[in-house]
Amino acid sequence: MDFWQRYRAIDARDTRFDGQFFTAVSSTGIYCRPSCPARTPKAENVTFYETSAAAHEAGYRACKRCLPEAVPGTPAWNLRSDVAGRAMRLINDGVITREGVDGLAHRLGYSPRQLNRILSNELGAGPLSLARASRAQTARTLLVSTDMLLADVAFASGFNSVRQFNDTIGEVFAMTPTAVRATGAKSGQRRSTAAPGSLTLNLPYREPFDSGIFDFLAVRAVAGIEAANTSTDAPGTNSSRTYARTLRLPRGNASFTVSYNPSVAGKPLQLTTTAVDLHDLPALMSRVRRLFDLDADPLAIDDALAKDPRLTSSVAGIPGIRVPGAVDPHELLIRAMIGQQITVAAARTALTQLSAAGSFVEGAAPGLDRLFPTAAELAEHGRDLLRGPQRRIDSIVAAAEAMAAGELDFGYGDSLESLGRKLLPLPGVGPWTVGYVAMRVLGAPDVFLANDAAVRNGLKSLPSVTELSTDFREVSPWRSYATMHLWRAAAVKARGTPRS
Template sequence: MHTDIERCVRAVQSKDARFDGWFFTAVLTTGIYCRPSCPVVPPKPENMTFHPSAAACQQAGFRACKRCRPDTSPGSPEWNRRADLVARAMRLIGDGIVDREGVPGLARRLGYSTRQIERQLLAELGAGPLALARAQRAQTARLLIETTALPMAEIAFAAGFTSIRTFNDTVREVFALSPSDLRERSTRRPGATAAGAPGTPGALTLRLPFRAPLNPDNLFGHLAATAVPGVEEWRDGAYRRTLRLPYGHGIAGLTPAPDHIACRLTLSDLRDLPVAISRCRRMLDLDADPVAVDDQLREDPVLAPLVDKAPGRRVPRTVDEAEFAVRAVLGQQVSTAAARTHAARLVTAHGEPVDDPEGGLTHLFPSPEALAALDPESLAMPRTRRTTFTTLVRHLADGELHLGVDSDWEETRARLLGLPGFGPWTVDVIGMRALGDPDAFLPTDLGIRRAAQELGLPSTPAALTARAAAWRPWRAYAVQYLWATDSHPINFLPV
């Protein structure tokens, strides 16, 4: 979008928050870059240049605006609606792969050379993988500086910097303030709370931004209604769950608010902060563009009333793709309650224990390796589903099947369909909620067929799929609106 100068200028002049994260405005006369909705008086059009990423602005020598804090805007929806190389690379960078494995690790995951990846990222984003990862480290450092009382040395290494000097130089370059000045400034902001407030040691509280509108009902209702005891819970207005992370484990508490999601994270290793944030944002689909989605779905006269009644529905996703695939198999042809019971038994028997001083969470969901080692005869399920389950966890544990943010959607679908017991419903629900395909569709789902019949849509899978062609590429969001016609608990915010 950043190449459409006229459209970008209009967005900046109208301070349109819908475009935050789509592009960034660099101001030639001040040397700063902003989000489109920056509250300051817009510069003259001839003094604006537009960039596709914060990293590209930083590469060009611009520093972040202190008023609109562009580095904290929602991520571009492009990376969650596409499955090409650049989108998959951006999802991996957001998941911290460059900090953990370097650019060669990123290339290895994607199956391309480092030169090919750098060339494509530079062409589309104006910055290579190292610059993009550096921008993410700067944002992580800012969060830790502003929300904790940690010493700066600990923050530097937790954010992924290799030295204190690099940390200091980067913070000064990106934010035009030293780390100490940034912390002092944060305590003077209206509504700021003191870092290190009372509570669980190591807990961080921050805000996750999103593009309005956001309807939390089906999003949090689905997560709460399907929550696996010990791994997930709804407590005091927050969805809470345990997280398996690269350097350790964590607990996330997520509470819907009118203009943000309140996020409370307790981590065993602070180096996991950017990954934990990225996975929580992905689970809640916070980088979606609800206006684009709803505008297209409204073009269908059958869906228009559903969208107008409760706009901004998101697709509830997951923080662990392999976990979700296992749970999808457990949920085949059984009720939500029965699926939770099966999963809870696995968690109690094979999950890793964790401490939760603030609630009732007890375990991490079992890893594929742990599940692959269990005795199949101990599984209380029909023999055919037992075969499906054991085949899946064996393929996941052996690395023959990879489910992650970097997965190629169509290739992964084909691999899943080749496993015993994997039909279209299981594959499509994994595509929608684990892989994040915004166009995944569930024409065989009982709830969808009921909604279709009630609304006068075709109820046979083939006919409904043909009718849904007009909803592409947002059929996963159409699923949410169709499900919402039912009184199932997944459609209501818990009380």
């Protein structure tokens, strides 16, 4: 977007652009979200920034009226596969807090000086400033949503000391942490009333939101590791849903539950987490947002998809469809390799058998008592637990051995090209596997799994338009979402229920 496109967006107070850029006003020294209800500033006083960190660096403070840090994340970090986009995915996952700038630079293949120059040029702020803004955003969420002690909020947000926490909150919001907490009470945001040792947080997102992503996760849920309610409603309806699971985080184990209740105005989507090390909370929140694709811009995506006559009715019936992400990249690769060329039910059965290699966990949500096996556990016990063709078993165990030995390492900081270079040499891994992992781990928005059986079945239920391409290039860069529509159509056809 150029300057005047963004200026028209803030003049219209368009909520669709919240989180996609920030508006700084030189006459007030404040930066806002695009939908800020304040009077539209004069164009000569306005500067637009890609990130809130860039506005901090330029000397602006956050608006107390519109709270720009309380917006959904930026969809560009999944859309972009350049260094800046890959760096932001890792920063949001807490890599700088755990490994520092040197660790982030090493993961991206650059020196710290080069990385600082790239991010400063592309995003207006260096990696430390970007991480600092991410911590401030997490701290604000915890302050207004929970009754945690201020010291606990400081360390849960990634700060190294309470003094650093107080200084940052004061610089970013021009308020003390106590005053920031008071804004949550004034706005009516619910405090966490969960049991001791657990937290409940609201998850912001852009409307519309298709709750069918809960059904996608439910039919693939592995007993003991995941639990989800299954809906009997027609596809496209937004009834209440829940999804829970256990997972490993950098400092320890955790379990979480995401609940969706559209009848609760203003906060229908909530995260409840138990038994989590507070230092892991930013990583958990980032991964849950990735799992449910909460940073997507559904109106822009649906607008592009609806222009394809094959998808027009599907988009109208299922607005706001999401691409499910992954909370553990290595786990997702194993799931993808097991699920190749077999049904979803057969894959779930195989994964349930394989889950016996995982270790037990205490203090998780009811019905969750096990962690998904680590790569080392899979390498040791996989041959005894897996069933099926020997070649497939050998391929899965070989991938687990490579990950356990550190020879295969991939994650949120990869691009589609680097992911392919790492995975394609593995036996049993082909273009479908790479594409599926890219969709769910990287959040790559433009993957079309043309050879997928469910995609082909979904195509048969859509209107036939011969003059359009078979790979849906007309809707690029949103072909991953077209794939989701085709999967949904195939699932509806398999159930024999009428499409909405």
